[in-house]
Amino acid sequence: MTSAAIAAGTTRGSLRREVSSFFYRRNTFYLLLLLLPPLLWLGTVYLGSLFALLLQSFYAIDEFTATVVPKVTLATYRQLFSQPANVDIILRTLGMAVAVTIASAVIAFPLANYMARYASPRMKAFLYVGVMLPMWTSYLVKVYAWRLILAKQGILNWILTTIGLDPLLEAALATPVIGGPSLASSYLGMFIVFVYMWLPFMILPLAASLERVPQSMIQASADLGARPGQTFRTVIVPLALPGLAAGSIFTFSLTLGDYIIPSVVGAPGYFIGMMVYQQQGTAGNIPLAAAFSVVPIILIAIYLTLARRLGAFDAL
Amino acid sequence: MAAAIEFQQVSRRFGSVKAVDEVSLAIAPGEFFALLGPSGSGKTTCLRLIAGFEQPSSGHVLLDGADVTGVPPYERNVNTVFQDYALFPHMSVVDNVAYGLRVRGVAGDERRKRAEEMLALVQLEGLGERSPLQLSGGQKQRVALARALINRPAVLLLDEPLGALDLKLREAMQIELKNLQRQLKITFVYVTHDQGEALSMADRVAVFDRGRIEQLDTPRGLYMRPRTAFVARFVGGANVIEGDLAHRLSGAARAFAIRAESMALDGTGNTAGDGVVSCAATVIDVQYHGASSRWQVRTDDGSILAVVRPESGSSPVNYTIGSKVLVSWTAGQMVALEDT
Numbered sequence: 001m002t003s004a005a006i007a008a009g010t011t012r013g014s015l016r017r018e019v020s021s022f023f024y025r026r027n028t029f030y031l032l033l034l035l036l037p038p039l040l041w042l043g044t045v046y047l048g049s050l051f052a053l054l055l056q057s058f059y060a061i062d063e064f065t066a067t068v069v070p071k072v073t074l075a076t077y078r079q080l081f082s083q084p085a086n087v088d089i090i091l092r093t094l095g096m097a098v099a100v101t102i103a104s105a106v107i108a109f110p111l112a113n114y115m116a117r118y119a120s121p122r123m124k125a126f127l128y129v130g131v132m133l134p135m136w137t138s139y140l141v142k143v144y145a146w147r148l149i150l151a152k153q154g155i156l157n158w159i160l161t162t163i164g165l166d167p168l169l170e171a172a173l174a175t176p177v178i179g180g181p182s183l184a185s186s187y188l189g190m191f192i193v194f195v196y197m198w199l200p201f202m203i204l205p206l207a208a209s210l211e212r213v214p215q216s217m218i219q220a221s222a223d224l225g226a227r228p229g230q231t232f233r234t235v236i237v238p239l240a241l242p243g244l245a246a247g248s249i250f251t252f253s254l255t256l257g258d259y260i261i262p263s264v265v266g267a268p269g270y271f272i273g274m275m276v277y278q279q280q281g282t283a284g285n286i287p288l289a290a291a292f293s294v295v296p297i298i299l300i301a302i303y304l305t306l307a308r309r310l311g312a313f314d315a316l
Numbered sequence: 317m318a319a320a321i322e323f324q325q326v327s328r329r330f331g332s333v334k335a336v337d338e339v340s341l342a343i344a345p346g347e348f349f350a351l352l353g354p355s356g357s358g359k360t361t362c363l364r365l366i367a368g369f370e371q372p373s374s375g376h377v378l379l380d381g382a383d384v385t386g387v388p389p390y391e392r393n394v395n396t397v398f399q400d401y402a403l404f405p406h407m408s409v410v411d412n413v414a415y416g417l418r419v420r421g422v423a424g425d426e427r428r429k430r431a432e433e434m435l436a437l438v439q440l441e442g443l444g445e446r447s448p449l450q451l452s453g454g455q456k457q458r459v460a461l462a463r464a465l466i467n468r469p470a471v472l473l474l475d476e477p478l479g480a481l482d483l484k485l486r487e488a489m490q491i492e493l494k495n496l497q498r499q500l501k502i503t504f505v506y507v508t509h510d511q512g513e514a515l516s517m518a519d520r521v522a523v524f525d526r527g528r529i530e531q532l533d534t535p536r537g538l539y540m541r542p543r544t545a546f547v548a549r550f551v552g553g554a555n556v557i558e559g560d561l562a563h564r565l566s567g568a569a570r571a572f573a574i575r576a577e578s579m580a581l582d583g584t585g586n587t588a589g590d591g592v593v594s595c596a597a598t599v600i601d602v603q604y605h606g607a608s609s610r611w612q613v614r615t616d617d618g619s620i621l622a623v624v625r626p627e628s629g630s631s632p633v634n635y636t637i638g639s640k641v642l643v644s645w646t647a648g649q650m651v652a653l654e655d656t
Contacts, residue, residue, distance in 0.1 A: 219369055220402040222389040224416040225467060234419070238406045 057290035068286055076287040080295075086275075090295055093272040096187070097255040097299075100194040104251045105244060107195065108202040112243075113236075115203075116210035128207075131200050139197075143264050146193045150183035150265065157183070180267055190266030197261070198254050202247035209243020210236070245307050252303060256296040272296060318381030320345040320471055320503040321366055326375035328361050335361045337527035338375070343520075345470070348497050348504045350514040353524030354550070359507045362524075363473050366505060367396050380470060390419075395464040396473040399480075401456045403448035409459050410435065410444035416467040434462040437496075454485050461496075471503045478513065490517055511551045515539065523547050539575075545653050548573035555579075555621045556653065565593050571653045576624040578649040581611060581633075581641050594644035597621065599635050609633075613643060 023030040059068050060075040080086050115127045134142065149156050160166045172188060173179040180186025213236055221231040259273030270278075272292055279289035307313070319342040328336040336358045343349045351359035364370040365377050368389035376383050384392060395416070403412050410431045411418075417427035435441055438458040448456060457477055464472060474493075478486045494517050497504045508514055514521045515535040522532045523546075531543045542548035545556045558571040566572055597613035600620070604627075611623040623643055625633070635641060 214400070214402065216398045216400055216402040217404060219367075219389070220396070220398055220404075220463075221415070221419075223367060223369075223394075223396045224419060224463065225390045226415075226419040227390055230419050234415075235404060 053290045053293055056286050057294050059287045061285050061287055066284055076291045079288065080291045086292075089270045089272060089275055089292075092269055093256055093296075094299060096191065096194065096271070097252050099191060100198065100255045101248045101251045103191070103195050104199055104202040105206075105248060108199060108206050108247065109244075112203050112206035112210055115207045117213075128204075131203050134196075135200050140260070142197065143193065143261055146189075146196065147184050147265050150189045150192065152182040152184070154184065184265055185267060187267050187269075190261060193261050193265050194251075194255055194258070198251040201250035201254070205246040205250075206240060206243040209240045209246075213239045242313055245313065248307075249300070249304070253296065253300050256299060319343060319378070320347070320380060321505065322376075322378040322381075323362070323365075324376040324378065326362075326365060326372045326377055328358075328365060328370055329373040334527050336365065336372075339527070339529055340375075341522055341529065341532060343503060343505065345503055346501045348494065348506065348517060348519045350506045350508060350518035350521040351524060352508055352511060352514040352521050352551070354509055356526075357524035358527040359522075359524045360475060363396075363475055363505060363507050366471065367394055367473055368392050393467075393469050394471045394473060395467055395469040396475065397457075397460045397464045397477045399475045399477065401448075401460040403456060403459055403463075405447070405449055407448075408444065409440070409446050409448060409451070412448060412459055413444075413462045413466055415463060420467075430466060431462075434466050435459075437465075438462045453480050454489065457481065457489065461493075465500070465502075469502065471505060472497075474504065474506045476507055476509070478508075486513075493517065515551070521551075523551060525550075541651055542573055543654050545571055545573070548651070548653060553622065554651075557619060557621075561595075561615060561617050561619055565595060566647075566650060566652075568652070570655070572650045573653055574645055574650050576610065576622040577608075577626075579621070579623045579643050579645045581613075581623050581625055581635065581643060591647040592644055593647050593650070594642050595621075597641055597643050599637050599639045599641060601637065611635075613641060 023033075056068070057076060058072045058074070059070055060073050061067070062069050111127075111131075115124055115131075119127060148154055151157070157166070157169065160169050169183075173181070173183070173186060175188070178187040178191070180188070183189035183192070217235060217239075218231055221235045222228070226234065257273050259271065259277045262269075262271040262274055272295060276289045276292045279285045279292065283289075321341075321343040323339050323341045326336055326339050327334060339358070339362060351362055353359045361370060365372055366379070368384070368387060368391075371385065376385060378384065379392060379394065404415065407415070410428060413434050414422075414427040414431035417430060422430075432441070432444060435444060438461050440455060440458050440462065443451070443455065448459065451459065457480075460477070477493075478489050481489060490513060493504075493506075506514070506518065515538070518535060520532065520534055521538055523530045523538065525546050531538060531547045533541075538547060538551045542551060542554065545558070548554040548556050552575060554573045554575045556571055556573050557565065562571050563569045595615055597615045599611060600614050601612040603610040603612075606627070608624050608626045611625060612620055613623060614620050621643060
């Protein structure tokens with residue numbers, strides 16, 4: 001090697017070393033540098049757009065020119081809450097979200113409990129894959145498939161008729177508000193589809209949370225005289241609450257914001273998501289769309305506060 | 317009076333592995349009984365059989381004379397202090413301790429009062445409102461103890477409770493536990509792999525190896541008269557001399573044990589007086605322990621013996637690694653071992 005090449009190599013090497021030791025010494029700076037891309041994304045793309053949305057909701061639309069007037073006003077919010085139709089939409093969406101969350105929790109708990117604490121390793125793997133498999137399918141395909149399943153000529157109706165349970169279906173569909181001409185055009189059907197869609201999001205955090213309950217704690221509870229039911233209520237459920245809370249956040253917020261399922265399956269009533277879609281699209285009323293979007297945010301904030309108050313995050 | 321705990325030919329199989337192999341024992345009421353053995357020897361499984369977390373594959377477990385096969389843990393008058401304490405993180409310390417009363421339907425005020433008394437007994441007054449997550453290891457251990465004692469069980473099981481504590485704390489806790497047991501007069505069954513703990517605390521010790529009891533005796537009995545090579549080595553770290561060397565030194569073709577502190581390094585060779593056995597060896601290692609030193613020597617046929625020599629300062633030692641020494645002991649100190 002020529003002396004020039006050696007010199008070049010050393011210089012390059014020492015530059016690299018200089019840079020690395022610079023970062024080693026100023027490791028906070030290095031950390032900031034690493035975090036810069038995600039922070040930029042979080043700050044501008046996510047928080048920034050959220051803030052822009054919030055800002056929009058404080059503007060109003062001029063009814064004559066159909067353009068947005070960039071003047072801060074509460075007129076849009078007033079419009080949102082004064083019209084009974086709008087309040088109906090909010091309550092309807094909220095009601096559906098609560099119902100879906102409760103139903104998902106009730107269905108998910110036994111399954112998650114079995115998966116976490118009683119299943120053999122092979123069965124556990126099988127169940128985990130089984131729970132996650134629907135998530136690998138297209139969302140739209142699943143929704144339309146359910147519309148076909150729930151239709152009057154659909155397979156669910158056929159099964160129930162064959163085994164003679166169609167009076168049950170008739171009775172369910174005759175219920176006011178949630179019933180309808182067929183499952184595919186009733187809130188009941190919509191509810192079923194929502195629960196189906198979000199169930200994996202409830203099962204997985206719940207199973208993870210239940211799995212983290214140490215066996216020795218359950219044994220300690222039994223050792224101290226608690227019957228299995230008591231152990232379940234006083235030890236297992238409180239320790240599984242973080243998982244339940246996490247799962248319920250998914251089901252609650254996903255239902256609040258969804259606009260595809262209500263438009264494909266179910267009764268004609270509007271949901272928040274659909275309103276947002278419509279207002280920002282055809283109606284061009286961005287402020288109202290923004291105002292509608294703020295509602296789920298506030299609802300989730302209230303929900304999280306309630307959950308925290310009830311001790312859902314105590315065991316974390 | 318019926319034994320507090322009795323095992324009648326109890327076995328516990330996991331597939332083809334016998335974790336507990338035909339174990340029989342009887343523990344008297346009010347006794348401090350230790351189950352001693354290395355990991356995997358079956359002592360913890362025996363504890364779990366008493367508590368009710370395991371059922372025997374064969375044989376019977378009796379508590380106070382009654383067969384408890386099939387009886388779940390919440391119906392046995394037995395409580396356990398777990399190795400990882402198993403405190404409930406979502407309850408305060410006082411609620412943890414009061415748990416045993418709560419599940420039996422004792423009213424809130426009453427159980428709170430009794431829980432506070434229990435905390436005072438284990439010297440943790442005033443810490444009732446803390447969360448278990450804020451306690452040190454020693455404090456958690458006391459809470460676990462208080463929680464297990466609140467139901468005033470007939471038997472308290474302790475599964476290596478002092479393993480996670482540092483030496484000083486462990487020694488202090490050993491004395492405290494022993495005092496507590498004497499004060500409460502409850503039967504304690506203590507699982508440990510530390511022979512020092514078992515010897516210092518227990519009234520009787522069962523030494524376990526591979527699912528069987530090698531010897532069940534008082535601490536003194538185990539130390540002075542080990543029955544098998546395993547017990548001799550495990551309890552007290554005695555030397556076990558087998559084979560040809562044993563034959564040469566003792567005249568019998570049987571293994572024998574000789575405790576390290578019964579041996580002397582400086583046999584002069586001509587102390588061929590009656591009853592003195594000696595053996596030539598080379599020093600290979602020394603460990604200084606303050607009050608004494610532990611010497612490792614290798615005999616001519618390759619056996620490694622340990623000699624413990626008190627450092628009383630009377631005779632300065634001039635041996636180093638590689639020195640040739642003559643280890644000797646009196647014949648009466650040799651303990652003949654059973655063939656296993």
